[in-house]
Amino acid sequence: MKFKSDFPIVLASQSPRRQELLGMLGVDFLVVPSTKDEPDPFQFQTALGYVLACAAQKAQEVAQTHKEAVVIGSDTIVVLDGEILLKPKSKEQAKDYLQKLSGRTHEVITAVTVVQGDSELTFHEAVQVTFYELPEAWIDLYIGTDDPYDKAGAYGIQTVSGLFVKEIQGDYNAVVGLPIAGLTQKLAAAGFIFLEGSGVRC
Numbered sequence: 001m002k003f004k005s006d007f008p009i010v011l012a013s014q015s016p017r018r019q020e021l022l023g024m025l026g027v028d029f030l031v032v033p034s035t036k037d038e039p040d041p042f043q044f045q046t047a048l049g050y051v052l053a054c055a056a057q058k059a060q061e062v063a064q065t066h067k068e069a070v071v072i073g074s075d076t077i078v079v080l081d082g083e084i085l086l087k088p089k090s091k092e093q094a095k096d097y098l099q100k101l102s103g104r105t106h107e108v109i110t111a112v113t114v115v116q117g118d119s120e121l122t123f124h125e126a127v128q129v130t131f132y133e134l135p136e137a138w139i140d141l142y143i144g145t146d147d148p149y150d151k152a153g154a155y156g157i158q159t160v161s162g163l164f165v166k167e168i169q170g171d172y173n174a175v176v177g178l179p180i181a182g183l184t185q186k187l188a189a190a191g192f193i194f195l196e197g198s199g200v201r202c
C-alpha cells in the first residue's frame with residue numbers, strides 16, 4: 001500500500017524521525033528544514049498556543065519558497081504542570097527535566113500545519129505519558145549520551161529512554177514527532193494524497 005500525490009510534497013523538518021514517519025506513506029517527498037528560530041514560549045498564554053505557532057511558522061516559512069507544494073511543518077513539546085520542556089541545552093537541564101518527569105505523568109503535544117498555496121490546515125495530538133521512578137544513576141548515565149539533546153523533554157520514547165516509560169495514552173507516533181496516521185487522514189481528505197493503484201481518490 002502506497003500513496004501518491006499530484007503535488008510536490010515538502011517536509012519542513014530536519015528531524016530524522018519525522019522523515020522516517022512520513023516515509024511510511026511511500027509518497028515521494030523533499031526535505032527542506034525551516035531555518036527561523038522558534039518563538040519564545042513566554043510570549044504565549046498556553047503550551048498549545050505555542051506548539052501550534054511553531055508548527056505554523058515552520059510550514060509557512062518553507063511554503064514561501066515552495067508555492068506549488070504541499071508543505072508539512074510540525075512541532076513537539078513536553079508539558080509538565082504547565083511548564084514547557086523543550087530540547088535541553090545542557091547536561092544540567094537534561095537532568096533537571098528527567099528528575100521532574102520521574103514517577104509522573106506529563107503531556108506530549110505535537111502540532112502539525114499543512115500549507116498549500118493559500119490554504120492551510122492545522123491539527124494537534126496530545127498524548128499522556130507516565131514515567132517510572134528513575135534511579136539517579138540511570139539519569140546520570142543517560143544524560144552522558146547524545147540521546148537527550150535533540151529531543152523535547154530530554155528523552156526519546158523510541159530509544160533506550162523508552163525504558164523510562166510505564167504507560168502511554170494516545171498516539172505513539174505523535175510522541176516520536178509526527179502523528180502520521182492522523183496526518184494521512186487529513187492529507188487524503190484534502191485531496192493532497194491518494195492511494196496508488198486503487199483508482200479511488202479518497
Ligand SMILES: Cc1cn([C@H]2C[C@H](O)[C@@H](COP(=O)(O)OP(=O)(O)OP(=O)(O)O)O2)c(=O)[nH]c1=O
Pocket residue numbers: 012013014015017018033034058074075076077078087108150151152153155156157158175176177
Ligand atoms: C518526546 C519526544 C520528542 N522527540 C523529538 C521529536 C522532535 O524531533 C524533537 C522536538 O523538537 P522540534 O522542535 O519539534 O523538532 P526538531 O528541531 O527536531 O525538527 P524541526 O524543527 O526541523 O522539525 O523531539 C523524540 O524523538 N522522541 C520523544 O519521545
